[in-house]
């Protein structure tokens with residue numbers, strides 16, 4: 001019996017353990033988007049022309065993480081702010097999802113990016129429940 005074959009299941013188990021957290025993050029970003037953003041920007045990220053801008057193929061969305069985070073922390077025009085309902089980690093997750101979905105290909109946004117933007121803007125910390133939607 002080849003002992004290397006016996007090691008294979010162990011390798012698979014180790015691999016599954018290291019992949020699982022990354023998958024969970026993607027799922028969270030998608031769930032957060034569905035609950036908090038899709039009503040306006042649509043699940044396709046294409047928005048509704050004349051009312052809600054498309055996030056798919058949007059250069060601003062794929063630009064500086066702090067600029068994009070500012071829109072969520074302060075709101076803008078007809079866009080509500082999510083500073084109270086989403087914490088820094090959740091804003092990072094939903095923006096990372098938006099920046100890497102529907103053909104977008106920008107780098108992830110980190111919790112630290114959002115935290116430093118929140119501090120710079122003087123916006124109070126979130127007082128939310130997980131996956132909360134205040135709207």
Ligand code: HEC
Nearest residue numbers: 036037040051052053058060061068071076077078079082
């Ligand atoms: C009630 C509708 C509504 C919801 C919900 C909403 N948005 Fe928006 N969003 C808008 C509108 C309207 C604008 C355009 C604001 C402006 O510039 O006047 C906008 C703009 C943006 C922009 C800037 C786009 C650009 O080209 O400048 C980003 C990024 C964005 N939204 C992301 C999100 C994310 C992520 C969520 C969920 C956490 C979300 N929005 C939820 C309505 C909404």
